[in-house]
Each structure stands twice: as structure tokens, then as C-alpha cells.
Amino acid sequence: MTAEPQPIEGNLTRASIFLVLTVHDGDASLTTLRALLADVPALVRAVGFRSFAADLSCVVGLGSDLWDRLFPGLPRPKGLHPFKEINGVHQAPSTPGDVLFHIRAESPGYCFELASLLMGRLSEVSDIADETHGFKYFDNRDLLGFVDGTENPNGRDRTAAAIIADQEPDFTGGSYVIVQKYLHDVAKWNAIPTERQEGIIGRFKLSDVEMPDAQKPSFAHNVLTTITENGVEVDILRDNMPFGSVKNGDNGTYFIGYACDVTRTERMLDRMFIGEPPGNYDRLLDVSTPVTGSLFFVPSADFLADLPQPAGAAETAEPQATEPPTTEPPAPEGQADGSLGLGSLKRDH
Structure with a gap:
């Protein structure tokens, strides 16, 4: 049985907002969150209807601990767990x-409006762990000057890379997503000669053409992030965005990678941080430092629209008040009972 995915495969847009929340303890917080999750599509329609050219969309991911709180006793996606900290030549933290x-749109105003509506519903029951506003930088380049996302899959390959099919029959239409916020030392990067930069990335900077394999160093970014299974290259779907602040100099790339199998992304990260072989790490990490790292499961749109109840959480009706025994004498025979029978009515819940 197939399920409709969330808009994971949406087009790259000019603006985005990435919100990562932690949800307070307590049933009231979970109840508020459940109601909001079911309303996300309606909120997207309400904001996006003002201009279809805005191409507004929102993908929702759920973390491992929250999954257990929302759905205790129910099956869980097999690849869902807290992000695994990586300690190699450089460190990838788990946050x-x-x-x-x-949230994605062609205009930042649409992203901001939707984010404001979401947090208007959740501000009392959650905290914002990270809020990052991404923007398209020239011709899809990152702040290091290279085009980002050139090797993203297209068409059916895009779906096969990102959306769960028969790998997990109970969670078809879903996906796994890992997010990391990388801060760049732009001054240090700009001091590196262009030819050396190209070897670190594995592409020519101006043309964005991939370097010949024989010319790439073994530590090139696109060498270490290329994963093969049974001799076939496997993909993930990236929607990375630059972000930056002139005031504090926090400039970087927000990495977001969707995959039908989270081990694909995890293997890429291991190869970057630990190296392949160990020690032959991604030299991009000498100037690009991750400060966050989280893993989420992205349920299908159908799943979010009809969230399952926790195991054993059957709905129960409110107990009815017991009528005290009447002391009134019975009505004389033939007299109509004027009662409206209100005591027999039961509220629907």
C-alpha cells in the first residue's frame, strides 16, 4: 500500500527557514502538537494561496525521543534514532x-509568515533549538563560491533516493532527514589558492564541471561522499542553503539530506569526518565546522493527517452522572410526562 509523501521532492527555492524545536514534557504539550501537525497543510494553503508563484511548502520531521512520546507501544521506523556524534579528525556533534x-518558498516573506503561524501555535509548548534562514546565493553557489547540489538526482531517481517504498512497508511514503549547520571560515578559505580549492571539492570553481577522476585527490569532497552498493552508486536528496550574518560573521551552509535509507547519509558523513581509509578525511572540514546535528523521520502526508493513537489509548466516554432516585409520586394514569428526558442525553466526544 502506497502513501502520499510530504513535499520532499519540491523544487529548490530562493528562500527557506529551518526550524528545529524541542517539545516540553506533558500530555498537554503533545496534544497541542498533534493538533498542529494535522493542520500544517491547511496553514500552507492559507499562506501560499496568496501567490501560487511563491511555491510555498513545508516538510515536517519527527525526532526519535518525540516518536516514543507520541506513539508509545507502536512500531517505529527502523532507521530512527538520535543523530550519532562522529569523532574523527574533526567532530560532528549531536544536538x-x-x-x-x-519551510521553502520563492519569497522569504512567505516562509516567515508560515513560520510565525506555526510558532504561534507551539510557542507555549516548545522551545526553538535552532532557527536558520537560508537564501539562494547567485547561481546556486554556497558562500565558498562553489555551486551546491549539482549531483542531486532527478526524476524517478529523485523519488527512489528520498522516499521509502518497499524497504519499510509500514512507513511507505516516508523519508529520513539529517540536518547540520556548518559555519565557514571564509577568510581562511579565500586564502587557499583556487586550484587547491578545486581539489578539495572535486569540481572546477567557475564552470562547475566535475574534475576527471584521475585528477581528483582521494580526499576530495565528491569522492568521499560518493557511496556505492553492489557496484551501483546510491544517492540522497540535498536541499542545502547558504545563510549568513554580516554583524556576527556566522556564515555557512545548512546541510539537509533526505534518504530512503538513513545509513546512506551516515556512511557519507563517516567518510567525511573519519576518512576513507581512516585519516583520509574531507579537507573541506578544515574550514567548515558543524555546530548542530539532528536526525528526523519524515512521515507520509497521510500519516500526519491521521496520526495513530498510542497503543492502548482507546477513547473513553465521560462517565455519566447517576440520577438520584425520585421521590415524586408516579404521575396519575393517563397524564402525559412533561419531562424532556434531558438526563438520558449523552455528549458526543
């Missing part, structure tokens, strides 16, 4: 995250 909202 808290219960909910991810990946």
Missing part, C-alpha cells in the same frame, strides 16, 4: 531536536 520544519 537536540524533536521537530523539524523545513
Whole structure:
């Protein structure tokens, strides 16, 4: 049985907001969150209807700990767990995250309006662990000057890379997503000669053409992030965005990678940080430092529209008040009973 995915495969847009939340303890917080999750499509329609050219969309991801709180006793996606910290030549930290909202649009105003509406509903029951506003930089380049996302899959390959099919029959239409916020030392990068930069990335900077394999160093970024299974290259779907602040100099790339199998992304990260072989790490990490790291499961749109109840959480009706025994004498025979029978009515819940 297939399920409709969330808009994971949406087009790259000019603006985005990445919101990572932690949800407070307590049933009231979970009840508020459940109601909001079911309403996300309606909120997207309400904001996006003002201009279809805005191409507004929102993908929702749920973290491992939150999954257990929302759905205790129910099956869980097999690849869902807290992000695994990586300690290699450089470190990839694991940071808290219960909910991810990946908001995209052609105009930042639409992203901001939707994010404001979401947090208007959740501000009392959650905290924002990270808020990052991404923007398209020239011709899809990152702040290091290279085009980002050139090797993203297209068409059916895009779906096969990102959307769960028969790998997990109970969670078809879903996906796994890992997010990391990388801060760049732009001054240090700009001091590196262009030819050396090209070897670190594995592409020519101006043309964005991939370097010949024989010319690439073994530590090139696109060498270490290329994964093969049974001799076939396997993909993930990236929607990375630059972000930056002139005031504090926090400039970088927000990495977001969707995959039908989270081990694909995890293997890429291991190869980057630990190296392949160990020690032959991604030299991009000498100037690009991750400060966050979280893993989420992205349920299908159908799943979010009809969230399952926790195991054993059958709905029960409110107990009815017991009528005290009447002391009134019975009505004389033939007299109509004027009662409206209100005591027999039961509220629907």
C-alpha cells in the first residue's frame, strides 16, 4: 500500500527557514502538537494561496525521543534514532531536536509568515533549538563560491533516493532527514589558492564541471561522499542553503539530506569526518565546522493527517452522572410526562 509523501521532492527555492524545536514534557504539550501537525497543510494553503508563484511548502520531521512520546507501544521506523556524534579528525556533534520544519518558498516573506503561524501555535509548548534562514546565493553557489547540489538526482531517481517504498512497508511514503549547520571560515578559505580549492571539492570553481577522476585527490569532497552498493552508486536528496550574518560573521551552509535509507547519509558523513581509509578525511572540514546535528523521520502526508493513537489509548466516554432516585409520586394514569428526558442525553466526544 502506497502513501502520499510530504513535499520532499519540491523544487529548490530562493528562500527557506529551518526550524528545529524541542517539545516540553506533558500530555498537554503533545496534544497541542498533534493538533498542529494535522493542520500544517491547511496553514500552507492559507499562506501560499496568496501567490501560487511563491511555491510555498513545508516538510515536517519527527525526532526519535518525540516518536516514543507520541506513539508509545507502536512500531517505529527502523532507521530512527538520535543523530550519532562522529569523532574523527574533526567532530560532528549531536544536538537536540524533536521537530523539524523545513519551510521553502520563492519569497522569504512567505516562509516567515508560515513560520510565525506555526510558532504561534507551539510557542507555549516548545522551545526553538535552532532557527536558520537560508537564501539562494547567485547561481546556486554556497558562500565558498562553489555551486551546491549539482549531483542531486532527478526524476524517478529523485523519488527512489528520498522516499521509502518497499524497504519499510509500514512507513511507505516516508523519508529520513539529517540536518547540520556548518559555519565557514571564509577568510581562511579565500586564502587557499583556487586550484587547491578545486581539489578539495572535486569540481572546477567557475564552470562547475566535475574534475576527471584521475585528477581528483582521494580526499576530495565528491569522492568521499560518493557511496556505492553492489557496484551501483546510491544517492540522497540535498536541499542545502547558504545563510549568513554580516554583524556576527556566522556564515555557512545548512546541510539537509533526505534518504530512503538513513545509513546512506551516515556512511557519507563517516567518510567525511573519519576518512576513507581512516585519516583520509574531507579537507573541506578544515574550514567548515558543524555546530548542530539532528536526525528526523519524515512521515507520509497521510500519516500526519491521521496520526495513530498510542497503543492502548482507546477513547473513553465521560462517565455519566447517576440520577438520584425520585421521590415524586408516579404521575396519575393517563397524564402525559412533561419531562424532556434531558438526563438520558449523552455528549458526543
